[in-house]
Amino acid sequence: MTVVHKTVMESGTAIGQALARKEDDRLLRGGGLYVDDACALRQFAMAVARCPFPHARIRHLDVRAAAALPGVVHILTGTEVQCLTNPITVLRPVPGAPMLPYYALAQEYALHEGHAVVSIVAQSRAVAEDAIELLEIDYEPLPHVTDMTRVLDPDAPVLHPQIMTSNLMASKTDYSGNPRAKLAEAALVDYDRFFVNRVAPLSMEPRGVLASWRSGARELDFRSSTQVPHLVRKQLAEALRLDEGAIRVVASDVGGAYGMKLGLFPEELLAAVHAMHLGHPVKWIEDRMEYFRASTHGRESFHDMTIGTDDQGRILAIINEYTNDIGAWNSPFGSSQLSSVTFTGPYHVPDAQVCRHVVLSNKTPIGAYRGYGQPEVNFAREVLLDRVARKLDISPLDIRRRNLLRPEDLPWRTPSGAVYDNGDYLRPLEMLAGATDYEAHFDRPRRPRADGRIVGIGLSSFVERTGYASARFLARRGSHFGAHESVTLRANRSGGIDLYTGVSTCGQGNETAFAQICAAVTGVHYDAIRVHAGDTAQSPLNTGAFASRTLIAAAGALKQAGDAFRDKTLRIAAMVLQISPEDLSIAKGLVHSVREPDRTITLVDVFNRAITGQGIPEGLEPGLETTAHFEPPEASFSFGSAAAVVAVDPETGDFDIERFVFVHDCGVAVNPLLVEGQVRGALVQGLGAALSEELRYDRETGQLINGSMMDYFALTCSDVPKIELMHTEIPSDVTTFGVRGVGEVGTIPPAAAVANALCDALRDYGVAFSALPLTPETVWRALQNVRNKGETP
Amino acid sequence: MSDSSNQIEICFEINGRQVTQTVPVRMHAADFLRHQIGLTGTHLGCEQGICGMCTISVDDRPVKSCLMLAVQLDGAKVRTVESLAPDETELHPLQAAFKRHHALQCGFCTPGFLMLARSFAGRRMNRAEIAEEISGVLCRCTGYEGILRAIEEWLPGTWTDASLSDEAGQ
Numbered sequence: 001m002t003v004v005h006k007t008v009m010e011s012g013t014a015i016g017q018a019l020a021r022k023e024d025d026r027l028l029r030g031g032g033l034y035v036d037d038a039c040a041l042r043q044f045a046m047a048v049a050r051c052p053f054p055h056a057r058i059r060h061l062d063v064r065a066a067a068a069l070p071g072v073v074h075i076l077t078g079t080e081v082q083c084l085t086n087p088i089t090v091l092r093p094v095p096g097a098p099m100l101p102y103y104a105l106a107q108e109y110a111l112h113e114g115h116a117v118v119s120i121v122a123q124s125r126a127v128a129e130d131a132i133e134l135l136e137i138d139y140e141p142l143p144h145v146t147d148m149t150r151v152l153d154p155d156a157p158v159l160h161p162q163i164m165t166s167n168l169m170a171s172k173t174d175y176s177g178n179p180r181a182k183l184a185e186a187a188l189v190d191y192d193r194f195f196v197n198r199v200a201p202l203s204m205e206p207r208g209v210l211a212s213w214r215s216g217a218r219e220l221d222f223r224s225s226t227q228v229p230h231l232v233r234k235q236l237a238e239a240l241r242l243d244e245g246a247i248r249v250v251a252s253d254v255g256g257a258y259g260m261k262l263g264l265f266p267e268e269l270l271a272a273v274h275a276m277h278l279g280h281p282v283k284w285i286e287d288r289m290e291y292f293r294a295s296t297h298g299r300e301s302f303h304d305m306t307i308g309t310d311d312q313g314r315i316l317a318i319i320n321e322y323t324n325d326i327g328a329w330n331s332p333f334g335s336s337q338l339s340s341v342t343f344t345g346p347y348h349v350p351d352a353q354v355c356r357h358v359v360l361s362n363k364t365p366i367g368a369y370r371g372y373g374q375p376e377v378n379f380a381r382e383v384l385l386d387r388v389a390r391k392l393d394i395s396p397l398d399i400r401r402r403n404l405l406r407p408e409d410l411p412w413r414t415p416s417g418a419v420y421d422n423g424d425y426l427r428p429l430e431m432l433a434g435a436t437d438y439e440a441h442f443d444r445p446r447r448p449r450a451d452g453r454i455v456g457i458g459l460s461s462f463v464e465r466t467g468y469a470s471a472r473f474l475a476r477r478g479s480h481f482g483a484h485e486s487v488t489l490r491a492n493r494s495g496g497i498d499l500y501t502g503v504s505t506c507g508q509g510n511e512t513a514f515a516q517i518c519a520a521v522t523g524v525h526y527d528a529i530r531v532h533a534g535d536t537a538q539s540p541l542n543t544g545a546f547a548s549r550t551l552i553a554a555a556g557a558l559k560q561a562g563d564a565f566r567d568k569t570l571r572i573a574a575m576v577l578q579i580s581p582e583d584l585s586i587a588k589g590l591v592h593s594v595r596e597p598d599r600t601i602t603l604v605d606v607f608n609r610a611i612t613g614q615g616i617p618e619g620l621e622p623g624l625e626t627t628a629h630f631e632p633p634e635a636s637f638s639f640g641s642a643a644a645v646v647a648v649d650p651e652t653g654d655f656d657i658e659r660f661v662f663v664h665d666c667g668v669a670v671n672p673l674l675v676e677g678q679v680r681g682a683l684v685q686g687l688g689a690a691l692s693e694e695l696r697y698d699r700e701t702g703q704l705i706n707g708s709m710m711d712y713f714a715l716t717c718s719d720v721p722k723i724e725l726m727h728t729e730i731p732s733d734v735t736t737f738g739v740r741g742v743g744e745v746g747t748i749p750p751a752a753a754v755a756n757a758l759c760d761a762l763r764d765y766g767v768a769f770s771a772l773p774l775t776p777e778t779v780w781r782a783l784q785n786v787r788n789k790g791e792t793p
Numbered sequence: 794m795s796d797s798s799n800q801i802e803i804c805f806e807i808n809g810r811q812v813t814q815t816v817p818v819r820m821h822a823a824d825f826l827r828h829q830i831g832l833t834g835t836h837l838g839c840e841q842g843i844c845g846m847c848t849i850s851v852d853d854r855p856v857k858s859c860l861m862l863a864v865q866l867d868g869a870k871v872r873t874v875e876s877l878a879p880d881e882t883e884l885h886p887l888q889a890a891f892k893r894h895h896a897l898q899c900g901f902c903t904p905g906f907l908m909l910a911r912s913f914a915g916r917r918m919n920r921a922e923i924a925e926e927i928s929g930v931l932c933r934c935t936g937y938e939g940i941l942r943a944i945e946e947w948l949p950g951t952w953t954d955a956s957l958s959d960e961a962g963q
Contacts, residue, residue, distance in 0.1 A: 020892050027900030028888040030834015030874035034901065037833035126819065204838045204846060204901040204933050255836070255901030256933050288839040507899030507934045677895045680936035709843035709931075716928035717937040718921075 015520050015737055018673040021512040022531060023253075023505060033252035035208035035225045040281035043210065044073055046271050047128035048284075049118040049135055050294060051110030054362035054702025055144035055157060058108055058117065062136035066120060069134060071127035074274050076119045078105040084273055085239045091231055091263050093478045094326075094334045094358050097170040098163050102329050104239075104266035104273070110139070111159055111328035112362050113703050114293025119270045121282055144362040144702040148300060148325035151359045159328055159360045169330065169358040174340055176415040177351030182317035186308030190388050194380035195771035197694040198300035198325075201369045202714055205255020206286035207295055209268040211275040220247045220276070224268055227257045228544030230502045231481055233536045235264035235332065240272060251504035251534035258685070259368035260296055261506070262546055263332025267294070292707030297695055298369025300325045301339070303380035313392050313399040315385075318344055320377065321355040327365040334358075335366065336373030337477075338465055341418045343377045346425045346463045346639055347403040352415045362702055364695075368546065371747035374464060375686060379772065382460045382752030386759060387768065396459050396756065397438050400429055400641070404461065418465060420637045421734045428640040428663035429461060431726055435661055436643050446764050453647040455658070456761025460749035464638040466548035466666075466741020471631060484631035485553035486540040489518065489565045491624035493611060495589055495604035496528035497565070502542035503550055504534030508743060509674040513551055514558060516671055517737075521562030522569070523586030524603065540627050548638075548741025551670060556630030556736040564626040572606050572624075575617045634734040638741060640664035642749035644721075646757040650765065653780030657721035657754060660687070664725070667732040667740035675742050676725060682746025683723055688715040690751035694773050803867035807832070808876035816863040822856075823847040825863035826873060834874040834904045838931070845930030846905035849873050855912045857929075874904035877911070886950060887911060890943035898934030905930040910944045914951040923948075 026032055051058075063075045087101040101107075106117045118135055122128035145156040151167040159167055183189055203225075210223040220242065226232050229249040237244040254261065267284050275282040286295070303322040309315050320343045324335040335358045343354045389399040404425040405412055412420040433439065441457045448454050468474055468483040488500040499518055503510050511531040519526040532538055543553070570581040573591035577584070583594050591606060593599040606624075609615045613622030642662045648655035662683060669675040692713035696705045706712050731738025755769045758779060767782040804813045807830060816825055821840070826832045826849070835858060838844035842860040849858045850872040877885040884892065887910060897903040909930055918926070923944050924937070932940065 021895070023900065024892045024897060025884065027897055027903055028874075028884060028891055028907070029878050030832070030904050032834075032900050034833075034836070036827070036837075039828075126817075202933055204844065204899065204931065205836070206838070253900065256899040258933070288841070288844075509898070673895045677898055677935060677939065680938050681898060681934045682936075684936035685933065708841065709839040710841055714931055714933065716931060717941065718924045718928040720924075720937055723936070723938070 015517060015668065015670050016672070017516070018671060019512060019516055019526065021509050022515055023509065023511050027253070034205050034255050035210055035223055036285045038210055038223055040210060040212050043281040043283050044121045044123060044278065045125040045128055046119055046121045046274060046282050046284040047125055047132055048116045048267055048270070048290065049120070049132045049137070050290070051106065051115045051117050051139065052113060053110065053139055053141045054113050054146060055142040056110045056139040057142060058106060058110060058137060059140050060138035061118070063118065065134040065136065066131040069127065069131045071123040072120060072131045073123070074121040074278055076105060076270060076273060078103065078107045078117070081105040081273065082107060085269060086241065088264055088266065088269060088332065089235050089238045090330055090334060091332045091480050092334045094170045094330060095172060095477050097330060097358060100160055100163060100330055104269040112364050114290070114364055115328065116266050116294065119274065121274045121278065146361055146363050146697040146702050147699060148302065148323060148359065148361055151325065151361045159362065167360040169326070169360060171355065171357045172340070173353065173355040174416040175353035179317035179319050179351040179353045182351040183306065183308040183319070186316045187311040188388060188391060189306060189308040190384055190391065191304070191306045192384055192770050194303045194305060194383065196299050196301045196303070196376040196379060197689065197772045199298050199369070199689045199693045200292060200695060200712060201258040201260035201298055203256030203258060203260060206288060206291045207261065207265055207267065208285040209271045210281060210283045211271040212281040213275040213279060215279045218246055220272060222247060222249045222272060224249060224251055225254050225261055226251045227254065227261045227504060227506055227546055228263065229504055229534050229536050230541050231544055232264050236269070236272060239264065239269050248537040254504050254506040257506040258370045259372060259546060262368050288709055289707065292712065293364055293704055296331045296365050296367025297327065298366060299376055299689065300366060301376050303377060305380040305384050307384050307388055309388055309392065311392065313389060313394040313402055315347055315349050315403050317351040318349050318381070319353045320380065322377070323357040323359055325359050325361050325366065327361060327363040329365045331365040331367040333368040336376070338373030339377035341414060341416045341465050342374050342463055343381065344414055345378065345381055346405055346461050348405050348409055354415060363697060370682060370685060371744045374744070375689065375747045375751060378460065378462050378748045379751040379755070383755050383769065386458070386756045390763070395442050397433055397442065400459060400461050401426065404429065418469065419634060420463060421634060421732050423637065423639050423665060423730055424728065425639050427728050428665060432641045432643050432661055432663045435724070435726065436645065436659070438643070446761060448650065449647070452651070453649050454761045455645065455647050456757045456759070458644050458753045458756025458758070458760055459641060460752035460756065461641040462639065462748045464548065464741065464745040464748055465635050466638055467552035467632055467635045468547060468549055469635040470633065481543050482631065483553065484543060484629050485550060485557050486542045486627065486629040487514065487554065487557045487561050488540050488625065488627040489561045491607040491610055493608055495602060495607055496530060497522065497524050499529055499531045500539045501531065501533050501554070502536065502539040503545045503554065506545055508545065508550070508678060509671065510545065510550055513670050513674060514554060517555055517558040518562055521559055522566045525589060528589065540629070548743040551739055552632050552636060552735050552741055553630055555739055556632060557628045559736050560628035560630060561626040564628070565624065568610070568624055569606055571620060572609055572616050573601050576601050632735055636667065636732040636735050636740040638664065638666045638745050642753045644753035644757040646754065646761055648758060648761045648779060650762060650783060653776040653783060655758065655776060655779060659724065660721050661724045662746070663727070664745060665728040665730050665740070666742040666745070667735065668729060668738040670737070670739060678742045679725060679746045680723060682744055683750060684715055684720055686747035686750035687720070689772065690754050691773055692775065801864050803864055805866045805868060806870045808872055818862070818864055820863045821859050822861040822863050822866055823858040826858065832873045832875050836901050836904060838901070845909065846902045848905040848908045848930060850908055850912065855909045874907055877907060887947045890947040894939040894943040894946065896935060896939035896943040902930055902932045906932070906940055913944065913948060917952070918948065920945060
């Protein structure tokens, strides 16, 4: 194991230490500050009336009875919204797609169940909800399409006929080499269509906003549950036609986000419009029924995957054509593009092609969700690769061994132009093989155990793109944000540092990791660093917490700002102590001489001198505050392999995951505690999507069938299998401190590992799985299929 | 019907102090505690009794407070997450165990887990039993492992008579 930076500086921490989190005490005491925990004097509450149909024309709308209800103070309809606001802008457009005018309320046509139609502000939420019942809305239901394989049929209704002639938003092909020619040479070509389920990111805190307008000052104070306060501010300014300077966005504690809370939502904009009209603060807290219908969903897609190999199982070409169904609108974060970046996975495939289609349907919009294209394509590729291995009579372990990129192949450019940085992809696979005793396991006959169950093992190898490859890369794709992060470090009179970041606190432990790096770089004690996160009025402009990129970019900013902060601290101390700055060090609240540790000055003294400008070197500017912006030169790729061991009952299809082993490299771990938390959390989300989560729409009515906590099955504690984690730690050569991102990787391999394990257990039956989730019913149906064909053993 | 039209006065004990309040009859207990009493540590995730983050203690039993009306608190002894820590510097042993084991990330579900787990004090439960019992609260961040480890570590400390009476007295 290589550890590059041993910056132990008596600062209460070092990079790599498993410190307890700064965030924990307040959250454990119930002292967090989530949106609904804040309240403003004389605040009103907002509720939203939503279309119950998947597609409808609003023939007539009468709000008079609702407006007459005592306690109702303001009502907005689509007409007012069109006058008062611009459509919500997109942060990450789908390249090549037309702009869809996404107003906060439906304009004549509602395009999915849950589409906001009227918003009502009243003395309380209960009154606002009562008023919704009094609205008279005459809907004319229109033909709808919710099946993603049918949206391009000639008879499918076109969702945006004024702008588009079909429901195809955009298509994009990337390729390298000559994959078609290679397929023609291949000894074996296998193909299938893989269906990836629509799921809910399911943050425990739903969306919410508290918007306050000070009309005398013409200033909007906007408290929101968001991952990207500075980007929400930008979108608000655009939609409300205000200067950004008039808007302050604050995200204090955010109760989970997972990519869903990226950008401005219609309801948030509505709250601001109401507040500006009324001159009263307006709060909107989403209820869970709204969440399922009107936030954003994740994942839904189908992948047509083709793999061609030689007779030894060496991959000659991969062709992946896939369709992302993004629902009725292009949400602020567009469609997942990472399937195109990582479709060849960790393998050596010079000849490959990927084609993405982005389509619309009468369903809730799809937004970013943890992994964002990577779990989807990983499922298709890894399951098909196992089928290839089986047909060639090669073990799934060996086919991966033969194809994984070797350290000397890296950096490796994929067809989409992404560059994998350094790594050793084989090592995690070998560790996994050892830990699971794979070969012995695989060679055993698949006979039922005493309990009637058959055991199987399945593998899944992966890469995860973490961070962005520069602002130039983003600019080429039309993204309205950069690849950098920024921090401000400001000395305070108590001898501590106020650390300001635009990254809001969503659970990843950024307050901890930022303070930890700041302490390691400056020497100021970890406990003396207070992190102020997520307030646009305090923090330097930044990008935000998403794409597993925060720490990759922020580590560089913290290093630069920390170095400058330390230099100035030492210069002031050097003058007082009459010792050269090179001979000084910072520890335990003191600057001390390295040679004569008794010669010291307190940081309180140094910082007060700097703050007052009294008693500092001639010519040195007063103040002790440093800001740095840092853009990593490249994205970094995490990598690894996972295995699932399942025991399946061939009669009923019921199965358990008896082991789940995950071996992974995320470079240098700033805090191993946080890394384990991120990996486990993402794995369980990935397992949930693989095993039980699925948002289902009724084909006939176009309505969401299971849009409540009661009907949507996120994993509970007793559903989670035993998970074993192992790590390698190869520092990335493109990031500060060698870190790689870690937030999303766990979502990537579970589905394929479980599918492959089920196929392995049932290999004598010859079943195959091409759709998620994998439930006992799925397994039973697959077995019935085989039995009906008379092919059972 | 408006909020103010139908109200009832209730008297109950919250985190050790007696309170008399007038509550709208259709307000649930969680909304009441959060918005009228000002104890915002109890969170709401679904308001249909599934997610469990609103779990509080009513007469020493864990209750999902979104499924209870505020008027039902009349005469009850109620405890919320704010009652756990002895003061502003020290944590309750269960909270400290959560911190040690990284049993929370975004923290939104945490009060629910704490108030549920606290009710296990004095019980002898193995890992599987703990897992089963805490399945009434959802967590989307941690994958539950840290929560299980924290409760496993804390629980044996509640088995002595002294800590039992201490727990009961809290």
